[in-house]
Amino acid sequence: MTFPSYRDRYLPAMTLRRIRELPDKAWAPVILATGAIEQHGPHLPVAVDALMGQVWLCLALARLPAGASCYVAPPITIGKSNEHTGFPGTLMISRDTLRSQVLAVARQVRAWGFGSLAVINTHGGNVPVLVPTLREARAAYGLRAGMLTAKAASGISAQEAAFGIHAGEVETSWVMAAAGRLVDPSKAVCEFPARLGDPGLVRPVNAPALAAWASRDLSRSGIMGDATAATAAKGERWLEEGAASLAEAIAEVCRAGRAEPDPGTRGP
Numbered sequence: 001m002t003f004p005s006y007r008d009r010y011l012p013a014m015t016l017r018r019i020r021e022l023p024d025k026a027w028a029p030v031i032l033a034t035g036a037i038e039q040h041g042p043h044l045p046v047a048v049d050a051l052m053g054q055v056w057l058c059l060a061l062a063r064l065p066a067g068a069s070c071y072v073a074p075p076i077t078i079g080k081s082n083e084h085t086g087f088p089g090t091l092m093i094s095r096d097t098l099r100s101q102v103l104a105v106a107r108q109v110r111a112w113g114f115g116s117l118a119v120i121n122t123h124g125g126n127v128p129v130l131v132p133t134l135r136e137a138r139a140a141y142g143l144r145a146g147m148l149t150a151k152a153a154s155g156i157s158a159q160e161a162a163f164g165i166h167a168g169e170v171e172t173s174w175v176m177a178a179a180g181r182l183v184d185p186s187k188a189v190c191e192f193p194a195r196l197g198d199p200g201l202v203r204p205v206n207a208p209a210l211a212a213w214a215s216r217d218l219s220r221s222g223i224m225g226d227a228t229a230a231t232a233a234k235g236e237r238w239l240e241e242g243a244a245s246l247a248e249a250i251a252e253v254c255r256a257g258r259a260e261p262d263p264g265t266r267g268p
């Protein structure tokens with residue numbers, strides 16, 4: 001796989017004059033990747049979530065349709081990962097710190113003249129913080145703000161779709177395709193936190209009664225899913241599908257921005 005660069009859209013690589021004179025700041029979103037550094041089982045590097053943010057950016061930005069544009073903020077690579085406490089290799093910040101960092105980026109890119117912030121998040125534990133924080137940024141700074149989501153992997157089993165939540169078939173396949181030398185498939189195992197059809201309704205995800213889980217409660221290996229089913233070929237296909245959907249989502253944000261170039265002036 002080629003790994004195209006997005007450096008010509010990376011804001012920290014620009015001079016202040018170039019940033020000042022960008023002609024499309026009112027509608028071209030600034031993309032902020034939020035990830036994590038946390039255990040991903042015995043077969044994957046701890047940087048998977050942070051790495052995947054960069055992979056999605058490289059692949060999606062190379063596929064932007066004509067007329068679409070965007071810029072890239074420096075990523076937030078350490079996330080809210082307290083669910084992985086107790087495994088070596090996990091770094092984390094608190095939910096308050098994550099909120100503060102996202103608001104700081106939102107406030108300042110708005111002050112530079114940008115009208116839109118779009119987050120590509122690759123760590124599920126960040127979501128409960130990001131959703132209200134982006135709403136807060138919208139209300140406080142008059143900035144369009146939201147999240148871009150890649151199309152879910154197609155063709156996986158119902159068991160993996162429901163309970164393959166961490167370092168399983170999909171994530172392992174992605175990394176095998178994007179950075180295969182970082183994966184040790186000989187260490188991959190299948191370990192699900194629950195099985196479809198299990199008795200009882202209390203589950204970590206996808207159940208009527210959700211438990212506030214920590215990885216240690218659910219998995220000995222750190223894997224929650226079937227990492228043994230992963231292949232680089234699946235990863236190539238899922239990355240392609242996901243990147244195409246992200247590129248289209250960025251184009252849609254651009255269209256919305258052009259239709260309403262000054263979000264800050266909307267009435268109460």
Ligand SMILES: [Zn+2]
Pocket residue numbers: 040048049122123166167171
């Ligand atoms: Zn992950």
